[in-house]
Amino acid sequence: MVWFLKTPPKKKRTRKQVQQWIRFAQAAQAWRNLSEGDRNAWMLGARRAHLYIAGYHLFLQYQLKPHLDSLRTISRMSGVKLPPT
Numbered sequence: 001m002v003w004f005l006k007t008p009p010k011k012k013r014t015r016k017q018v019q020q021w022i023r024f025a026q027a028a029q030a031w032r033n034l035s036e037g038d039r040n041a042w043m044l045g046a047r048r049a050h051l052y053i054a055g056y057h058l059f060l061q062y063q064l065k066p067h068l069d070s071l072r073t074i075s076r077m078s079g080v081k082l083p084p085t
Contacts, residue, residue, distance in 0.1 A: 027063035038083040048078035
């Protein structure tokens with residue numbers, strides 16, 4: 001196995017990149033703050049709707065781009081009431 005040192009970026013992150021990183025970090029923290037039952041509901045909803053993504057990724061997608069109509073459709077298709085966030 002060969003290991004390479006990570007090269008530091010040549011430019012600083014832009015303000016928009018930092019804002020996106022913060023939003024993503026907050027969404028990941030929100031997932032960790034969910035109860036086990038709520039996390040299981042998101043995972044079951046994604047699986048039953050045949051989305052081919054994990055419940056975690058469905059949750060993050062909703063946190064970053066909250067489309068209520070899409071969430072309602074997934075709930076209806078899966079038969080799982082997805083918890084409010």
